[in-house]
Amino acid sequence: MTEQGFPVEQIDTSRPHPARMYDYYLGGRDNYEVDRRAAEEVIRMVPEALVSAQANRAFLHRAVRHVVGKGVRQIIDIGTGIPTSPNTHEVAREVAADVRVAYVDNDPIVATHAGAKLINQGGASFVLGDIREPEAILRHPRIQGLIDFTEPVALLLVAVMHFITDEEDPAGIVATLSEALPKGSYLVLTHGTADFHGEIGEDEDAREVYKNATAHLTVRPYDEVRPLFKGYELLEPGLVQASRWRPDDAVRESEEHRKVSFYGGVGRKV
Numbered sequence: 001m002t003e004q005g006f007p008v009e010q011i012d013t014s015r016p017h018p019a020r021m022y023d024y025y026l027g028g029r030d031n032y033e034v035d036r037r038a039a040e041e042v043i044r045m046v047p048e049a050l051v052s053a054q055a056n057r058a059f060l061h062r063a064v065r066h067v068v069g070k071g072v073r074q075i076i077d078i079g080t081g082i083p084t085s086p087n088t089h090e091v092a093r094e095v096a097a098d099v100r101v102a103y104v105d106n107d108p109i110v111a112t113h114a115g116a117k118l119i120n121q122g123g124a125s126f127v128l129g130d131i132r133e134p135e136a137i138l139r140h141p142r143i144q145g146l147i148d149f150t151e152p153v154a155l156l157l158v159a160v161m162h163f164i165t166d167e168e169d170p171a172g173i174v175a176t177l178s179e180a181l182p183k184g185s186y187l188v189l190t191h192g193t194a195d196f197h198g199e200i201g202e203d204e205d206a207r208e209v210y211k212n213a214t215a216h217l218t219v220r221p222y223d224e225v226r227p228l229f230k231g232y233e234l235l236e237p238g239l240v241q242a243s244r245w246r247p248d249d250a251v252r253e254s255e256e257h258r259k260v261s262f263y264g265g266v267g268r269k270v
């Protein structure tokens with residue numbers, strides 16, 4: 001059992017899990033053979049998957065530093081992923097030591113690592129929860145205990161909404177979460193897309209690999225990602241290729257970062 005009370009034996013190693021595949025893309029070790037095989041298959045079809053994962057993570061760091069710099073002191077990070085240093089609370093606390101972070105993920109493997117790597121310094125909590133049940137996340141005692149919903153919150157939905165199918169109503173989920181937040185809160189979001197590289201071939205489709213995984217992949221064009229920011233004013237430079245959102249000097253002109261297949265944006269609730 002972990003500190004969260006989750007029995008490690010329940011971890012499913014028979015099917016690829018997006019959290020563990022993403023860990024593999026980022027060079028982590030918390031993945032199994034089934035995940036490595038699936039991730040390698042995706043990389044073979046979409047070689048930019050690796051640079052995209054790294055650029056997505058770098059976007060998360062820049063966006064967190066930005067919103068904490070704007071005064072936000074509480075963060076809800078849904079679709080946390082397997083801890084990858086620096087984690088959201090570590091990045092945030094480089095800017096302000098008193099930032100509180102509530103982590104939420106529906107993958108048990110994230111829960112097993114949360115005690116040691118996400119919530120060990122206090123001022124943070126982890127909830128094993130599913131974004132497809134947003135009310136349950138908002139009502140959860142650990143969220144209610146940590147987050148003051150009368151003060152601005154940064155809601156992080158980074159590389160998670162493309163695991164929600166159209167039938168599961170991604171816009172409705174974001175709206176429900178957003179309604180709970182006061183004005184001046186921020187939405188930090190990235191989303192997989194084929195916009196920058198043309199249509200993915202039908203018989204060599206990374207989405208097929210994710211069909212065997214525990215969550216399916218739905219990459220979306222700009223016109224379907226932009227409405228997720230309904231009720232928010234997009235900060236400059238808007239919803240753009242994630243690597244182009246307020247890039248560091250090092251990435252600004254890098255050829256590699258033109259290959260990134262994620263949109264990224266930050267909105268302020270109005």
Ligand SMILES: C[S@@+](CC[C@H](N)C(=O)[O-])C[C@H]1O[C@@H](n2cnc3c(N)ncnc32)[C@H](O)[C@@H]1O
Nearest residue numbers: 019022079080081105106107130131158159163
């Ligand atoms: C690609 S990782 C992103 C990790 C981190 N947010 C980042 O961008 O570096 C996606 C995460 O979303 C989680 N996830 C997928 N579907 C989810 C759902 N329905 N509810 C909560 N988390 C989900 C996966 O378990 C995985 O940890």
